[in-house]
Amino acid sequence: MLQIDRLSHSFKNGSEVTAVLRDISFRVHKGQMVALLGSSGSGKSTLLHLMAGLMKPTEGDILIAGHNIVSMSENRLAEFRRHHIGFIFQAYELLANLTVRENIELPLVFQSVQPSVRRKKALALLEQVGIPEKAELFPSQLSGGQQQRVSIARSLITEPSVIFADEPTGNLDTRTEEEILAILKELNKALDTTFVIVTHEREVAAQTEHILSLRDGYLITERQGFAEASLTGGPAIAIT
Template sequence: MANATGELTVKEVNHSYGTGKIKVPVLFDINLHINQGEFVALCGSSGSGKSTLLNLLAGLTKPEQGKIFVSGEEISRFNENELCLFRRRCMGFIFQSYNLLPNLTALENVELPLIFSGVSGKKRRQKATEILNRVGLEGRIDHRPNELSGGQQQRVSIARALVNQPSIILADEPTGNLDSKTELEILALMREMNRENGTTFIIVTHEQEVAERSDRVIYMQDGRIVEKRTRPA
């Protein structure tokens, strides 16, 4: 595989759920290009197809028709093992519900991607500690999720997504469970990481604050992209 970049291209993608005669179309004629380092909000009402599109970009679902290129690789052609290795190398994920393991400390949760990548114990602890400090969790690294606030848990989730230095972060409603003050703090943190590292962020969101602070907003309706709006410089 070539060196990873944060560029994504979707070409003529159509997708349905179900098999045989019982199929429900969910995406229609999706064409999209996202440049490396963009901070993109993917917006639309429930059922518009935005989460399905995010799953396709992540390689968690293969498109029924069309092609998806990530970092110059046509991931829609990869087998499951190739997809797993590709995600591990190129992608980080942030979830609305944080998806932290409750019996592990913040440090241990952030170390997990490094374990899967074969990083040694000493190096893992060093990298995980550094990124937790970067996201403002000094003094909290030995706390378990139930000892942290929602905003702190999301900071752990962001640290875990970034610890392998992926070229792309895919986020599904990352501020959906947070109060408005914490939402702005988390959004500012993601923006900071985007600018400092050149990491591409693609965020599925209902939140207007996220859309207003993005480089570009892609609106979906009934399985189609209906508008692409770039924020004025």
């Protein structure tokens, strides 16, 4: 589903070159929910931007649903992104002047899907995230946790191959964080959607099936239940 092969990335500023990601390889299978865990500066955002096709890597390949996004043209990539990739952001990124339902429908507006079809799908998803009664309210009338539920529903409406969630509970209190993670887990099971959750919080990462840990640009894979002391570092470790 998501395959990262020998990915490296460096930033160049004049003559200065900063290596941020080093020879990273991993696979996430369809229906898996994995966490990408790393402290500040470990390279999480860079990896996320690369996987989302927002920048090209210095080296390596990124395959989503069998398509290598590294070699795609900008136009093809924009189209591919609309159909295959969903996003959930820390700050929800809902449009203030659209209702909850209209926000959820928006990705399908860009795909020219009929209004009645969009509406039906949006309302079904709103039900799945547990706030069907909020359909005609505006984002400002919702709590943070409710807004994140809307953002989750929006990310699912195109039935993407993979959803990248960037610190999805970063703005929420502990109780709401638990609710949102429970919803993500439920949806992951119910819809067989693939999720990659980017976080710097080990408690959040611990809710997923697998943890991909980034340290100094290298990837370390962990399985749930392994003690910190048993981790081994090094490049190019694959999850299968």
